[in-house]
Amino acid sequence: MQFDLVSPERSIASFEVNAVDLPGAEGDMTAMDGHLPLLTSLRPGIIKVRNGSDETRYIVAGGFVEITSQSVTVLADKVFLDEEVTSTALDDLIERLKNTANNKEMQEKDKADKQVGDAISLKAQLGI
């Protein structure tokens, strides 16, 4: 299936893949050929793209994904390339999400708080 990863400032990846692991807002999922058309939001996490024995990973700070039976299109808010994944970059992200969360109320705040939690666990998962 066709995989596209775009961020607001540029297009990051576009190629044929076998499967994509996605950090969906309500749980991880894997998209393969013939997947049900689905629109979902992403939490801060790792996208793993598998093509044969190759595996590429992208770290995203949230966004959306559109899955159809032949394609996966990720609209990421921000994509960290491998050399950009530093502890400071992630701390910045966590800090920013915290700030947003502090300005929100009620349900909105719950959602924003969850994003902060997701970002913190992403940092732990990456072990940096």
Add this chain to the structure above:
Amino acid sequence: MPSLKDLKIRIESVKSTRKITKAMQMVAAAKLRRAQEAAEKARPYAIQMDKVVSNLASSFQDGSSAPKVLAGSGNDQVYLLIVATAERGLCGGFNSSIVRQARQKARDLLSEGKTVKMLTIGKKGREQLKREFEEHFIDHIDLTQYKAIRYSIAQEIGEKILTLFNKEEFDVATVFYSRFQSVITQIPTEQQIIPVEIKADDEESGFYDFEPDETDLLVDLLPKAIINHIFTALLENAASEQGARMSAMDNATRNAGDMIDKLTIVYNRSRQAAITKELIEIISGAEAL
């Protein structure tokens, strides 16, 4: 007839002007290339975003449960005009044409009895609108501190606007900018960003599952779509500004060249006249002897 010395000074001064405009033109050309690349790179995201939004919004045909940013606040009394111009001048009609369109719109709205609020981006537009609309200004965004248009700038502006909308400070927001078509043509454009306009999508949008549900997803997605519209506007504007400056400076350089040619002819003629005059004086003096 100015003296030879005056002419010489004049020619020199036009020559140095030509050097400056030539340099500005080349700088603009280099910046234009970068701005165009940035706009080009941002396009896939914008296209996908529009697609996803229209897919999602089409499942909200009834409109009652749709979020306000999509359905509107139910009024159309207060208009927010976001006027995006450049921080610098010397770019031909670039700033003026955006301002002209915004001014027209503001006058029309005011004569219909609507309330107009203005948010200016870039000081050139602000300066031109100040005399007529100063009491309508609510905010100004200064772009001088940024070297290039980054998404974070659009994000900041977008969040500002959304906060205002949520506080019910306005009902409709329109952004004015210049769309880059080519180095010689930039089209002043107005685009409504709130309520979000949905482009009719002819190709079958398919039936999607949504996770979380449509409303939650739309609530997350729409602010990003709005921010992205602003981002696109800023990028187009940046490219247009450099394009406009490049062609304005190209014209200026050519004009300076023409002027130098004309002045040089006048200079040469006067010099020749002076020489001829001296010769006549010498010859008639010799003949008299």
